[in-house]
Amino acid sequence: MTHPATTAATAPQGVSLTLDGVTYRYGRGHAGLGPLSLQVNAGEFLCVVGPSGSGKSTLLSLLAGFLRPQVGEIRLGETAVRGPDPRLTLVQQEAALFPWRTVAGNVAFGLERQRLPRAGRDARVEDTLRLVGLGGYGPRRVHELSGGQRQRVSLARALAVQPQLLLLDEPFSALDDRTRTALSDELLGIWWSQKVTVVFVTHNLEEALALGQRVVALRGGEVVLDGAARELNVGRLRETLEG
Amino acid sequence: MTTTSPALDTAPTRRRSSRWRTLAWQLAGLALLLALWWLVTDVLKLYPPYVFPSPKAVWTEISYGLWGSGPQDGKLLSAIGNSLRRVLLGYAAAVLLGGVVGLLMGAWRPLRETVGAYLTGIQSVPSIAFVPFAILFFGLNERAVLFVVILEGFIPVALAVSGALMNVPPALRVAGRTLGARGLSLTTGVLLPSAVPSILTGLRTAWSFAWRALVGGELLVSASASLGSQLEVGRNTANMALVIATILIIGTIGGLFDALLRALEARVRRDYGLEVPQ
Numbered sequence: 001m002t003h004p005a006t007t008a009a010t011a012p013q014g015v016s017l018t019l020d021g022v023t024y025r026y027g028r029g030h031a032g033l034g035p036l037s038l039q040v041n042a043g044e045f046l047c048v049v050g051p052s053g054s055g056k057s058t059l060l061s062l063l064a065g066f067l068r069p070q071v072g073e074i075r076l077g078e079t080a081v082r083g084p085d086p087r088l089t090l091v092q093q094e095a096a097l098f099p100w101r102t103v104a105g106n107v108a109f110g111l112e113r114q115r116l117p118r119a120g121r122d123a124r125v126e127d128t129l130r131l132v133g134l135g136g137y138g139p140r141r142v143h144e145l146s147g148g149q150r151q152r153v154s155l156a157r158a159l160a161v162q163p164q165l166l167l168l169d170e171p172f173s174a175l176d177d178r179t180r181t182a183l184s185d186e187l188l189g190i191w192w193s194q195k196v197t198v199v200f201v202t203h204n205l206e207e208a209l210a211l212g213q214r215v216v217a218l219r220g221g222e223v224v225l226d227g228a229a230r231e232l233n234v235g236r237l238r239e240t241l242e243g
Numbered sequence: 244m245t246t247t248s249p250a251l252d253t254a255p256t257r258r259r260s261s262r263w264r265t266l267a268w269q270l271a272g273l274a275l276l277l278a279l280w281w282l283v284t285d286v287l288k289l290y291p292p293y294v295f296p297s298p299k300a301v302w303t304e305i306s307y308g309l310w311g312s313g314p315q316d317g318k319l320l321s322a323i324g325n326s327l328r329r330v331l332l333g334y335a336a337a338v339l340l341g342g343v344v345g346l347l348m349g350a351w352r353p354l355r356e357t358v359g360a361y362l363t364g365i366q367s368v369p370s371i372a373f374v375p376f377a378i379l380f381f382g383l384n385e386r387a388v389l390f391v392v393i394l395e396g397f398i399p400v401a402l403a404v405s406g407a408l409m410n411v412p413p414a415l416r417v418a419g420r421t422l423g424a425r426g427l428s429l430t431t432g433v434l435l436p437s438a439v440p441s442i443l444t445g446l447r448t449a450w451s452f453a454w455r456a457l458v459g460g461e462l463l464v465s466a467s468a469s470l471g472s473q474l475e476v477g478r479n480t481a482n483m484a485l486v487i488a489t490i491l492i493i494g495t496i497g498g499l500f501d502a503l504l505r506a507l508e509a510r511v512r513r514d515y516g517l518e519v520p521q
Contacts, residue, residue, distance in 0.1 A: 064417075064421055066417070066420070084420050084421055084423070084425070086423055088421075089421050089422065090417065090418075090421040092414050092417060092418065094414050096412070096414035096415055096417065096418040097418075098415065098418070098433065098436065098437070099437075099514070099515040099516050099517075100436040100437070100439065100514070100515060101436075109419075109422050109424075109432070110422035110423055112432075113422060113423035113424055113428065113432075114423065141514065141516065142516065143515070143516020154418075157418075157422065158421075158422075161422065161423070
């Protein structure tokens with residue numbers, strides 16, 4: 001698959017991710033996570049599946065630096081994650097676009113924080129919008145977009161800062177099947193061209209197997225299955241998750 | 244690819260036609276009220292003119308007060324000028340002070356739970372109750388009036404700002420933080436812009452509180468010509484037409500400012516995608 005702005009929006013290569021005995025507990029009676037040890041290679045596309053309460057969201061919050069492990073350590077490359085890290089970005093379940101900004105303004109948000117000069121910023125914004133199939137949509141207001149287009153903008157906003165690790169929290173779950181399939185294909189194309197490391201959280205087993213190189217299944221905050229997607233099937237995943 | 248649906252294309256036209264319809268209803272309602280007033284005073288003569296004057300008598304008072312050329316004329320015009328100057332000064336100070344206090348309350352929970360609760364309590368006290376305190380503290384002068392205006396205006400702003408900051412959707416905070424916004428950058432880049440529609444609602448409430456507080460204060464502190472003092476003059480001279488004329492002017496100015504802020508609020512809500520096209 002080719003994308004129009006693949007070369008223009010060249011990102012740094014992906015980074016490896018290491019979870020070393022990571023544990024997080026919310027308190028008595030509340031499920032948490034871990035102890036969890038996991039190694040994600042640079043440039044790998046990992047899907048994390050599990051039912052509600054399995055610890056998927058906690059894992060993402062820990063990876064994004066919003067929570068700190070009570071035990072253990074998370075490393076990006078060789079450095080520990082101690083808070084939100086500029087090398088990673090998160091795409092959430094809802095697009096969470098800033099309604100007071102245009103499409104281009106949303107995509108430029110992270111670049112403004114990086115203090116990228118205006119000319120370079122504008123070029124990067126347009127390149128990234130083309131990458132997600134929204135070239136020319138920059139001046140539009142976000143409420144004029146469809147659900148799928150909003151999620152594309154959200155993806156563009158995350159990609160524009162050229163992250164080395166891209167976290168995705170069920171980003172296509174609110175979309176119809178056709179849009180979800182189209183966006184999944186585009187995401188794979190972007191991952192393939194950008195070589196970014198991806199951690200994709202979903203409860204949709206088919207989606208996980210179609211997208212990921214590797215699938216990790218969580219239950220009760222622990223890894224109950226970790227394998228190459230091509231060696232797994234929905235039946236086995238479901239059986240493992242249901243225990 | 245086009246994203247603008249036919250429903251969106253026709254939305255501005257429908258909005259304009261709905262606005263005209265609303266205006267037509269409002270004018271019809273006003274005409275009905277005037278007709279009733281005229282019927283009660285000029286036709287049925289249910290009350291003596293010094294108790295309930297006719298629309299014509301009130302209009303005469305307004306026209307002499309606003310553009311009359313006699314030595315006693317034009318007092319309403321200078322009263323409007325003085326009152327507007329006072330309220331705009333007080334309102335601006337209230338918005339500034341309320342914005343800062345609201346920001347601090349939004350950022351620091353102990354402040355919100357202490358000062359916030361007191362402010363809610365103070366807000367329930369009618370503004371007129373603070374006038375004697377202001378007179379004793381500042382003296383019988385303009386500062387006493389400004390104090391009451393600022394006090395009444397800043398509380399809704401502070402509560403609106405802190406409330407709006409607390410109600411920023413968590414997903415927007417997360418988006419801001421993951422894209423590198425922290426501290427002041429998160430506040431100015433995400434939290435405050437996200438809170439703008441709710442803050443504008445607070446500004447409208449603050450305007451109405453400040454305007455009412457001003458007239459209340461001016462009633463008791465007649466430092467110079469003002470709308471409040473015109474009410475007092477009307478009462479002292481048993482000139483009910485002047486009293487009604489002043490009330491109408493107060494209502495009209497208050498309503499016009501409110502309409503201005505309402506239009507701004509509607510514009511922002513549209514830009515934020517908070518209004519569904521009908």
